[in-house]
Amino acid sequence: MFSLSRQVEIVVSGAKGSAARLAGRLSPGDESPEFAVFNRGDEKSFGDRLTSFASLQTLIGEAVAYLKTISREEVDAAPASITVAKPGEARIFEPRSFVLDYVLPNLYFHITTVYALLRSAGVNLGKKDFEGTPAYRIQTAGLGQA
Template sequence: MTISMYQASVPVFVRMLTNCGGILRKAEAHAVRAGFNPATLLEARLAPDMFPLHRQVQIAADGARGAASRLAGLALPDPEAEDFAVFNRGIQHRFLDTASSFAELATRLDAAISCIEALRPEQIDGSEARGIDVTMGGRTRRFAGLPFLLHYALPNLHFHIAMAYAILRHAGVALGKQDFEGPAVYASLP
């Protein structure tokens, strides 16, 4: 059995962003039940030098959208377009402040998912050796598609969603491993 670049990227990006949306819904409901302003969770962080919840989610959404678009070979609006960045804005803290509520984060996640779901297998399959450029602050790093996906995009996506999960668990939101992983999509062999 072989796996294609499309199968290794698009379903994973969509699944993880969808799971992140579910985590955020539980967090907002937790705040409402506990009687505090849900917006306080958006600024929660694990350590003073780490990004808060809303940045972790924003980076995950924009990074997955940007990674999928680059794998598909799409012409980007600008190599450094904020909503097509690929996990690389954190160093310089360049972010648009558009996520001041859970609803705005949900909208951002939904937009990223829609963009990714619109990609077709023929756009991504065969991108293993395609040149992928990641530009930050005028400096461009060039990757081949397969190492970009396996060693840069997917680890970064999982990191930022795991940080969002950890921030919320630390804040007392009742989350479990299933919330991070989502429903089982695998079949057992006989």
């Protein structure tokens, strides 16, 4: 299993690379580490090790800033297919399948791994920290009455 810092790097580059592909900003063969999409494979394919929470927070902040530069219009005009290159193969997706079947499962996996690594190191995190604020309303009045 990769370390905490590597898992964060994978989430960040995966989010940026996925969004860039959906926006048509990257060509199919562009697999630079900054925009890799969950397919690095081994420790050698990463850059310098990030060793502090501050450096990880900076990396995440830079990714959020990049993601904010991608417009809805760019994504709405997504290419008909999105290619993710791996050594010896190319995976070709329709945009919807790329997001639902590839990007989201990979993001969930690596984010969950970050969460588990933090908890195993003694960081006081709970389920609510992982889920965030729910997107639903709570109704109590009138429940259980016939």
